Amino acid sequence: MKICIVGASGKLGKYMVQHALDRGYEVVGVCRERSVSKLDAFKGRIIIVPGATNDREVIKKAVAGCDGVLTVLVPWGSDHYSSGTAQAVLDYAKPGARLIFSCGWHITRDDKDVYPLSLKREEKIIRWLTRIVPFVDIDDQVEACRRIFASDTQWTVVRGSDLEEGESQGLPAWSRHVGDPILTSNLTRRVDYALFMVEALKNDTLIHVAPAIVGCRTPSALTHAAIH
Numbered sequence: 001m002k003i004c005i006v007g008a009s010g011k012l013g014k015y016m017v018q019h020a021l022d023r024g025y026e027v028v029g030v031c032r033e034r035s036v037s038k039l040d041a042f043k044g045r046i047i048i049v050p051g052a053t054n055d056r057e058v059i060k061k062a063v064a065g066c067d068g069v070l071t072v073l074v075p076w077g078s079d080h081y082s083s084g085t086a087q088a089v090l091d092y093a094k095p096g097a098r099l100i101f102s103c104g105w106h107i108t109r110d111d112k113d114v115y116p117l118s119l120k121r122e123e124k125i126i127r128w129l130t131r132i133v134p135f136v137d138i139d140d141q142v143e144a145c146r147r148i149f150a151s152d153t154q155w156t157v158v159r160g161s162d163l164e165e166g167e168s169q170g171l172p173a174w175s176r177h178v179g180d181p182i183l184t185s186n187l188t189r190r191v192d193y194a195l196f197m198v199e200a201l202k203n204d205t206l207i208h209v210a211p212a213i214v215g216c217r218t219p220s221a222l223t224h225a226a227i228h
C-alpha cells in the first residue's frame, strides 16, 4: 500500500507517518520546505515532497499512484489554505483512493450535532480574535469540508475532540454526532487520533462518514462500552 500524508511534519502528521511505517506502507510526506528537518527521524524511510499543501503541483506530484491520502486540514492564514489543500487532493488523488481528512468537532456533516457550551464559546473567541489578526480562517476549513462532503471520492472526515499527548491507549471510540453521550469526555490522545486516521484507510464502513472521535479509555467511552 502506498500512501501520501499531507501535513506530515506536524504533530498529528508525524504520528501518522509512524503508524503507516509500522504497517509496512510506502509513505510520501508533504510539508513546507522549512519543516522538512522535522521529519529527520524518518530519513531514508519516506519520500518527502516539500511545498505548501495548497500548491496544486506539489499535491499532484505527491499523491500520484497512492492508494490512500491522509490530509491534515488546518485553517491557517487567510488565503484559503484549507480549501485549496482539500481541492487539490480531491482533484489529483487517483480514482478510488481512500481519502482521510482531519478536522475538529466544529465541522458538521448534517447539522445534527449538539455542541457543548465550552466549544461554542471557544469558537466565538477565535472568530473574534481573527477579526483583529487573521491568523486562522475557520470558515475556510468549513468550506474545505463542504467540498469533501459533496465530492464523489471515497472520503472520510475524522473530527477530533480536544487533544492531549501521552502513550497510546488504543483506537478511539466514535459517533456520528457531537452531543452523543459516548463523546462527553471530549479528549483523545493525539497518537490515537493518528491511529484512527491510518486505520480508516482500510475501514470501508467509514466511507462517506464524518466520525467524531474520543479516547477509548475516557470515562464517557468506558461508560458507553459498559452499557452496550
Ligand SMILES: NC(=O)c1ccc[n+]([C@@H]2O[C@H](COP(=O)([O-])OP(=O)(O)OC[C@H]3O[C@@H](n4cnc5c(N)ncnc54)[C@H](OP(=O)(O)O)[C@@H]3O)[C@@H](O)[C@H]2O)c1
Residues within 6 Å of the ligand: 006, 007, 008, 009, 010, 011, 012, 013, 031, 032, 034, 035, 038, 072, 073, 074, 076, 077, 081, 102, 103, 104, 105, 159, 160, 161, 162, 163, 190
Ligand atoms: N489542536 C487541537 O486541539 C485539535 C482538536 C481537534 C482537532 N484538531 C485537528 O487536528 C489536526 C492537527 O492539528 P494539531 O493542532 O494537532 O496540529 P499539528 O498536528 O501540529 O499540525 C499543524 C499543521 O499545520 C501546519 N502549519 C502550521 N503553521 C502553518 C502555517 N502558517 N501555514 C501553513 N501550515 C502551517 C504544520 O506544518 P509545519 O510542520 O510546516 O509547521 C502542520 O502540518 C487538524 O486537522 C485540526 O483541525 C486539532
